[in-house]
Amino acid sequence: MKARAFSYLRASTIDQALGAHARAGDDVRFIAGGQSLVPALSLRLQAPQLLIDITHIAELRGISCEGQSLRIGALTRHRDMLSEPLIAEFAPLLRAAAPFVAHPAIRNRGTLGGSIALADPASEFPAMMLALDAEIEIASQAGSRRVKADDFFLDLFETALQPGELVTAVHVPLFKSNQRIAFDEFARRRGDYALVGCGIMASCEGDRIEAIRIALFSVGNVPTRAKGAEAVLNGFRLDATRIASAQGALQADLTPPESDEVPPAMRLHLARVLLGRLLARIGEGA
Numbered sequence: 001m002k003a004r005a006f007s008y009l010r011a012s013t014i015d016q017a018l019g020a021h022a023r024a025g026d027d028v029r030f031i032a033g034g035q036s037l038v039p040a041l042s043l044r045l046q047a048p049q050l051l052i053d054i055t056h057i058a059e060l061r062g063i064s065c066e067g068q069s070l071r072i073g074a075l076t077r078h079r080d081m082l083s084e085p086l087i088a089e090f091a092p093l094l095r096a097a098a099p100f101v102a103h104p105a106i107r108n109r110g111t112l113g114g115s116i117a118l119a120d121p122a123s124e125f126p127a128m129m130l131a132l133d134a135e136i137e138i139a140s141q142a143g144s145r146r147v148k149a150d151d152f153f154l155d156l157f158e159t160a161l162q163p164g165e166l167v168t169a170v171h172v173p174l175f176k177s178n179q180r181i182a183f184d185e186f187a188r189r190r191g192d193y194a195l196v197g198c199g200i201m202a203s204c205e206g207d208r209i210e211a212i213r214i215a216l217f218s219v220g221n222v223p224t225r226a227k228g229a230e231a232v233l234n235g236f237r238l239d240a241t242r243i244a245s246a247q248g249a250l251q252a253d254l255t256p257p258e259s260d261e262v263p264p265a266m267r268l269h270l271a272r273v274l275l276g277r278l279l280a281r282i283g284e285g286a
């Protein structure tokens with residue numbers, strides 16, 4: 001199928017993009033990497049009258065340290081997560097997740113802002129925003145605001161973004177020397193969306209967990225923190241008994257959706273196995 005005819009505007013500033021969106025009304029979409037939007041247009045799942053291309057807005061680019069956080073521009077491409085030294089040093093969990101996002105051709109064009117705005121519950125980066133305790137920077141004609149990742153992902157493909165708002169960047173606390181990360185996922189083939197995936201950020205004192213954030217994806221309508229498992233681990237030594245308790249807590253943390261392909265019990269089992277492996281890696285100093 002072909003996309004329905006649409007008008008196209010290439011914006012060169014945030015103000016221009018927001019103004020054009022406000023004038024055009026509801027029937028308009030921003031386009032960034034186009035790796036999710038273009039297939040949706042081609043299948044006529046979406047048929048907006050106007051596309052506003054944001055890829056030439058310089059203000060949406062760049063990665064920089066700002067105080068105690070790393071600001072990552074919305075137009076940062078998935079492939080940049082693999083090559084940017086600041087990501088490797090200060091946000092290594094994003095570096096660890098990036099090779100699992102789709103295939104090189106998609107990583108060459110797909111953007112962090114697009115992935116977060118879309119909020120696919122099977123996507124890696126939205127869940128990693130939870131694990132990293134990130135803040136999402138949002139621009140509207142009323143000004144700029146920041147929303148904690150914990151408050152951003154509301155329901156299936158639904159976020160705290162209001163119509164016409166633009167994700168401009170994300171802010172991630174700088175990685176510290178006492179922190180450890182672990183990431184992995186189960187997929188049928190490398191590059192496919194995950195059956196279940198998980199990323200962990202842990203602050204440690206020797207072999208004791210001071211604070212841990214565990215985020216899973218492909219386990220429900222939204223990327224999900226395993227808060228029960230976190231509570232089992234916080235303040236304790238990470239040994240086999242503690243890991244088993246955290247795995248047990250997932251039963252209450254997750255409500256996997258009904259699915260013929262991956263029944264809820266199977267998804268829960270995969271999540272438990274994955275969590276056990278990742279916690280063991282954290283224990284080894286991952």
Ligand SMILES: Cc1cc2nc3c(=O)[nH]c(=O)nc-3n(C[C@H](O)[C@H](O)[C@H](O)COP(=O)(O)OP(=O)(O)OC[C@H]3O[C@@H](n4cnc5c(N)ncnc54)[C@H](O)[C@@H]3O)c2cc1C
Nearest residue numbers: 030032033034035036037102110111113114115117123167
């Ligand atoms: C075959 C295939 C496999 C894939 N596999 C994976 C995978 O394994 N894991 C994964 O995470 N993703 C996967 N993707 C999706 C890919 O990562 C997308 O690139 C990404 O989800 C969206 O980013 P984008 O820049 O392409 O956004 P676009 O497609 O341009 O936009 C997506 C949506 O976000 C909105 N949007 C974009 N940027 C902004 C912004 N800055 N502010 C507000 N709204 C914005 C658009 O209006 C649109 O509604 C796959 C895609 C394909 C085609």
